[in-house]
Amino acid sequence: MFRFVVVGAMLLLLAGVAFSQDGVALAREAFERGEFAQVLGMDMIPAHYKSLAQLRVGMNFEREGKIEEARQAYRAVAAIPEAPPHHLWEAEGALKAIERKAAGLPERDASESRVKLPAAPEPGLTWYVALDGNDSNGGTKEAPFGTLEKAVDSLRALKAGVGLPAGGVRICLREGLYRLKKGFSLDAGVSGTEAAPVVISACDGETVRLSGGAAVTGFKKVEDEAILARLPEEARGAVLVADLKAQGIERFAPLTFRGFTCGSRPSVELFFNGDAMTPARWPNEGFVRTGKVLDAGSLKENRGGVFEYEGDRPLRWQQAKDAWLYGYWFYDWADNSIAVSSLDVASRQIRTAQVSTYGLKEGQPYYAFNLLEEIDAPGEWYLDREKALLYFYPPSDPAAATVEISLLEEPVFRLEGVSFLTLEGLTVELSAGDGIVGTDCNRCLVAGCVIRRLGSNGVSFTGGSDCGVLSCDIYSLGRRGTEIIGGDRKTLTPARHFVENCDIHNFSRIDRTYTPAVQIEGVGNRIAHNHFHYSPCHAIRLEGNDHVVEFNNIHDVVKESDDQGGIDIFYNPSYRGNVLRFNYWHNIASGRACGQAGIRLDDAISGTAIYGNVFYRCSESQFGGVQIHGGKDNWVDNNVFVDCKYAISFSPWGAERWAKFLASDAVVGFLTRDVDIASPPYSTRYPALARLKDGHDVNIITRNIAYGCGSFFARDPGIEDAFANWVGGEDPGFVDAVDRNFTLKEDAAVIGGIGFRAIPFGEIGTYEDSLRISLK
Secondary structure (H helix, E strand, O other): OOOEEEEOOOOOEEOOEEOOHHHHHHHHHHHHHOOHHHHHOOOOOOHHHHHHHHHHHHHHHHHOOOHHHHHHHHHHHHHOOOOOHHHHHHHHHHHHHHHHHHOOOOOOOHHHHOOOOOOOOOOOEEEEEOOOOOOOOOOOOOOOEOOHHHHHHHHHHHHHOOOOOOOOEEEEEOOEEEEOOOOEEEOHHHOOOOOOOEEEEEOOOOOEEEEOEEEOOOOEEOOOHHHHHHOOHHHOOOOEEEEOHHHOOOOOOOOOOEEOOOOOOOOOOEEEOOEEOEEOEEOOOOOEEOOOEEEOOEOOOOEOOEEEOOOOHHHHHOOOOOOEEEEOOOOOOOOEEEEEEEEEOOOOEEEEOOOOOOOOOOOOEEEEEOOHHHOOOOOEEEEEOOOOEEEEOOOOOHHHOOEEEEOEOOOOEEEEOOEOEEEEOEEEEOEOOOOEEEEOOEOOEEEOOEEEEEOOOOEEEEOOEOOEEEOOEEEEEOOOOEEEEEOEOOOOEOOOOEEEOOEEEOOOOOOOOOOOOEEEEEEOOEEEOOEEEOOOOOOEEEOOEOOEEEOOEEEOOOOOOOOEEEEEEEOOOOOOOOEEEOOEEEOOOOOOOOOEEEEEEEOOOOOOEEEOOEEEOOOOOOOOOEEEOOOOOOEEEOOEEEOOOEEEEEOOOHHHHHHHHHHOHHHHHHHHHHOOOOOOOHHHHOHHHHHOOOOOOOOEEEOOEEEOOOEEEEOOOOOOEEEEEEEEOOOOOEEEOOOOEEEEOOOOHHHHHHOOOOOOHHHOOOOOOHHHHHHO
16 A cells, blocks of 8 residues: 655754744645645745645646646746746646647657757868878878878868868778877867867778777797796696787886876776786785784875785785785775885785875775786786786687787877867777867767777866767776866856766776766766766766756666765765756665665755656665765655665764854865855855755655665654655556566556656666667
8 A cells, every 4th residue: 555654853944944833734734635725825834845736736637637727837836936946847847748748749758858969061071091091192082191190280281271161171080990109189270160160080880999009919828937936826827928029019007006086097908809807916806804004104194004914825925026905995985006015924014105095994905916926817917017028817819819908198089179079980999098088178079989998087078168978888997987077166157068878887997986987077067868887986976066967877886885876976065956867776786884875965965956766776785775964955856766775864964063064164165265155146046055054954855756665764863854755565556667667657646646757767878869870
């Protein structure tokens, strides 16, 4: 049986505004009875009670077939002072659905949520580049250039001379593998215009690989007795060696201290038939734990630490000159790779050359890597950088496989101050560093590309405006998939950058925390219709204002770290106006003790709208599908929670901690120096900021469905504004819960029962367009 749940205390304060306790209680009781007209006539109640009641009136009229009355009711939502923005666009969506049905169309237009790009003009000039071309040629289809550098130089000269032709210029690369010794640097000198854009692309139907790596051949059995003595006995006959210097490969990105707080750093990797191989490590899987810490070290003083280890495995490593350790050295959400400074096998102690931001702590997980002595499993490798010798335990015969090493330490493409440029249909791969980096660019687009096998980040746009990553496959990355950072937080001027219709997976392979599929910062950027999956940490890191995250399919993330969510937002209460809607969060858990959530609002994040999301198996430890840590004014409205230990969890701060937090120097800086929340545009765009000090820990939780969950709330402080939620153990009316189709049937009682607005579940995730078709 359905159970409609009202939880939370009757409020005297909500977001700092005084309301009648009796009025709020009466409003909730009226909601329970379905007497929404009574709610609309009440005074001294929060505006969202009235806007929700008005939406319910419209829904009831619509379900009764009284369409004109429904229209009037939905239009009236906009007239309610301080109605939440998401109630306004819910009413607009309902009106649009009515008009579409009247026209004989489906209620929703699935293309409405997709990016609309202006039609590209026919290029006025096309140059061709081919592996068998020549830079002395004219760049025609019959006589192509031999290098992309020549084509770019020709473009620069053309623009500086007679100018770009109407329709712009397309540089078309013919089929093949282009090995790069250096990346391409593009600046304003190669910018296009709206009427004359520049496109660098693969020719239609052809596969173009721009590779920053090299093929490795010539593997032989190891014959050096000194090396054989260092190899594990059980693997000596299987480990092969390749002389890279003899193949013209001599320069390699160095091993460096990296991970949490360190930023992008190149990393040499080895690939076998496209799969990343494992730098020789112990243990081969999982972690061991630090023993007693004798010196925690100091990052500030550049002093390594000392800790004890158990067992005798490091006896093997005494000849190793460049052993490294990877671990979560203090917190299970902050990783670093650190060098071994010295090894004392008599005392079973390791001294490190560096430490993490927080030093060392006993009992933390780590493993050792970059050890010739630990090549004991197929896929493991070790590079002697001094002698340029590659030792490898291949999974199969390397002579019958493609073995490649990433080398390029700079981005394959670096764009600085470029406008109206598109990179389309290219495969960018095997850089030890980043793939594509754009700085202060405008109207630039990375479209239909494959970005893969990189030691650092995939695609970054920082500064500028209206740049996008569209319909790309981005995978096998050492760090982040994408970064979109732009917009002015002081003026709330949006950048309008976007990541859409991309499949981003197997990221964070080397730096495993705070390296998500998308790092989104600034103002007014958008993440939509993507598929993010398989990562040890979170999928999205969001900072700033007025971002929209919608229609994304996110699963199998936060598989190793702790105290994280599928999306993480952290610490700044002036981050407002962010909308997280119509996303599918599922199978998010690592089993670590603190918890993993679908959406995590960490340390005072407030004013976020969480609407129309589906959470499936996103809670196993202490966190719920949604985790709110100390924030207020957040909306958790019209969501579905299925098979979560908790639907929503809280870590309430209380009045004293909230006041102390707001008075701290860092937060005062956020609120008065970085931006000014007391003045426009903040005071007008986010009026609730005027009441920031009041109503600690109060969030609005309504119209949610929790099915098969352990409990609806965890650590409920008893002051949440929570009402009209449905919690039950029976199927609320999904189309097919067993097959995980969480669309609600049209006649599901829960829709009318709590005024639940149907979630367009079938529209979530990537969609097929001409660019994505070309990737197949």
